[in-house]
Amino acid sequence: QKEAEQNSGPLSVPEGAIASLNCTYSDRGSQSFFWYRQYSGKSPELIMFIYSNGDKEDGRFTAQLNKASQYVSLLIRDSQPSDSATYLCAVTSGTYKYIFGTGTRLKVLA
Amino acid sequence: GAGVSQSPSNKVTEKGKDVELRCDPISGHTALYWYRQRLGQGLEFLIYFQGNSAPDKSGLPSDRFSAERTGESVSTLTIQRTQQEDSAVYLCASTRARESGANVLTFGAGSRLTVL
Numbered sequence: 001q002k003e004a005e006q007n008s009g010p011l012s013v014p015e016g017a018i019a020s021l022n023c024t025y026s027d028r029g030s031q032s033f034f035w036y037r038q039y040s041g042k043s044p045e046l047i048m049f050i051y052s053n054g055d056k057e058d059g060r061f062t063a064q065l066n067k068a069s070q071y072v073s074l075l076i077r078d079s080q081p082s083d084s085a086t087y088l089c090a091v092t093s094g095t096y097k098y099i100f101g102t103g104t105r106l107k108v109l110a
Numbered sequence: 111g112a113g114v115s116q117s118p119s120n121k122v123t124e125k126g127k128d129v130e131l132r133c134d135p136i137s138g139h140t141a142l143y144w145y146r147q148r149l150g151q152g153l154e155f156l157i158y159f160q161g162n163s164a165p166d167k168s169g170l171p172s173d174r175f176s177a178e179r180t181g182e183s184v185s186t187l188t189i190q191r192t193q194q195e196d197s198a199v200y201l202c203a204s205t206r207a208r209e210s211g212a213n214v215l216t217f218g219a220g221s222r223l224t225v226l
Contacts, residue, residue: 032212032213034212034214034215042219043199043201043217043218043219043220044153044201044217045217046214046215046216049212049214051212088152088153090215092212092213096141096158096160096166096207097155097158098143098155098215100152100153101152102151102152103152
């Protein structure tokens with residue numbers, strides 16, 4: 001069964017620090033990788049996606065993809081209390097099936 | 111529309127009643143998904159529609175659950191004879207489903223179902 005695994009957390013980081021969130025996936029044929037943020041009581045919203053090995057930066061967020069090791073990471077620089085949320089990774093293998101991780105809860109301490 | 115629209119946003123019903131949840135996807139999005147998210151849990155795939163193709167119903171948990179979509183328009187998810195275990199947020203998402211490139215799922219705000 002295709003899976004995406006995340007540590008459920010909570011991951012606690014002080015304000016201004018770098019938060020590092022990881023996701024490992026089982027399907028070596030996976031092609032597209034997404035990070036979503038979900039605030040409590042809200043629906044998931046896209047942060048960024050990546051489909052090439054290496055890093056992709058967008059503001060304070062950096063996605064890192066390593067297909068050989070089958071993991072994708074999200075780094076959040078200068079973490080803010082407003083970043084406190086659950087972060088979901090999602091993986092697709094070119095089909096319509098999105099495999100979601102169960103999410104990592106991030107707490108940024110002021 | 112500008113976003114994925116879901117209604118009702120909240121529904122409280124009595125055990126045994128039928129409920130219908132509605133999703134209006136983003137205009138031009140051919141693919142539509144329904145997910146269930148129980149409190150504190152991850153996303154559980156329910157059903158997928160792509161244009162006029164046969165839907166993938168493999169995630170529907172029982173025959174009490176059904177969904178319809180006509181073409182690339184509105185979808186309805188129906189739960190018959192609701193049980194307390196059906197209490198959850200039901201999320202709808204849509205995407206363009208292009209053959210190449212990353213197809214980003216856009217979620218609606220969800221319909222929170224509470225079965226008493």
